[in-house]
Amino acid sequence: MDFLQPPGWQRPRGYANGISASGRMVFVSGMIGWDAACQFHTDDFAGQVRQALENVVAVLAEGGAKPEHIVRMTWYVVDKNEYVNAYPEIGVAYRETIGRHFPTMSAVQVAGLVEDRARVEIEVTAVVPE
Numbered sequence: 001m002d003f004l005q006p007p008g009w010q011r012p013r014g015y016a017n018g019i020s021a022s023g024r025m026v027f028v029s030g031m032i033g034w035d036a037a038c039q040f041h042t043d044d045f046a047g048q049v050r051q052a053l054e055n056v057v058a059v060l061a062e063g064g065a066k067p068e069h070i071v072r073m074t075w076y077v078v079d080k081n082e083y084v085n086a087y088p089e090i091g092v093a094y095r096e097t098i099g100r101h102f103p104t105m106s107a108v109q110v111a112g113l114v115e116d117r118a119r120v121e122i123e124v125t126a127v128v129p130e
Contacts, residue, residue, distance in 0.1 A: 001019055001020070001021040001069075001071065001127065001129070002019065002020040002021070003016045003017075003018070003019055004016070004017055004018030004019060004020060005017055005018075014091075014102055014105070015073075015102050015103065015104060015105035016102055016103055016104050016105075017104070018104060019071045019072075019103060019104055021071050021127040021129075022127065022129075022130070023069075023127045023128050023129040023130045024064075024127070024128045024130065025125065025126070025127055025128075026060060026063035026064070026065040026069070026125070026126040026127075026128060027124075027125055027126075028056050028059045028060060028063075028123060028124045028125070028126070029059075029123060030074075030076065030121035030122065030123040031052045031053075031055035031056050031059070031121065031122050031123070032048070032051075032052055032055075032113065032115055032118040032120065032121050032122075033047065033048025033049065033050075033051040033052045033118060033119065033120060034051065034055075034115070034117075034118070035051065036055075036058075040117050040118075043117065043119070045079075045082045045083065045085075045086045045089075045090075045119045045120065046086045046089030046090050046092075046093055048118065048119045048120050049086070049089075049090050049093050049094075049120055049122075050093035050096075050097065052120055052121065052122045053093060053094065053097040053098060053122065054097055056097075056098075056122055056124055057097055057098070060124070060126055063126070063128075064128060065126040065128045067097070067098040067099055067101055068099065068101045069126040069127055069128050069129075070098070070101065070103045070124050070125070070126045071103050071104065071125055071126060071127050072103055072104045072105075072124060072125040073103050073104070073105045073106075073122060073123070073124045074105070074106045074107075074108065074122070074123045074124075075105070075106070075107040075108070075120060075121075075122050076108050076110045076113065076120065076121040076122075076123075077107060077108070077109055077110070077119070077120050078109070078110060078111075078112060078113060078118075078119055078120070079109070079119070080109040082119065083107065083109075083120070103124075
């Protein structure tokens with residue numbers, strides 16, 4: 001996996017501008033902040049992020065992948081301000097579940113998610129080296 005950083009560009013904080021990778025691909029559907037029994041335990045944004053990330057890691061493991069194999073991550077959030085205000089807590093949850101691996105990443109505000117109680121949905125693509 002190679003991180004792509006064009007010359008002269010400011011290094012992004014918390015994500016990569018691009019990644020080049022080869023290997024076996026693992027796709028994880030959008031994960032929300034409920035547990036394996038489809039139960040929410042919090043309405044707190046950062047708490048839902050933590051659970052969604054734990055769900056991502058569980059699905060990756062099922063596919064023989066680890067967090068460091070993630071090459072793309074897309075976050076769908078229902079409230080941009082809630083997301084921005086929770087940056088410090090999100091950072092802690094991210095580092096404790098994903099580590100210090102920062103793939104390409106996009107965050108998109110959406111009008112709503114299918115599960116009304118969900119505040120965030122996180123989708124990833126991983127590439128496991130051959």
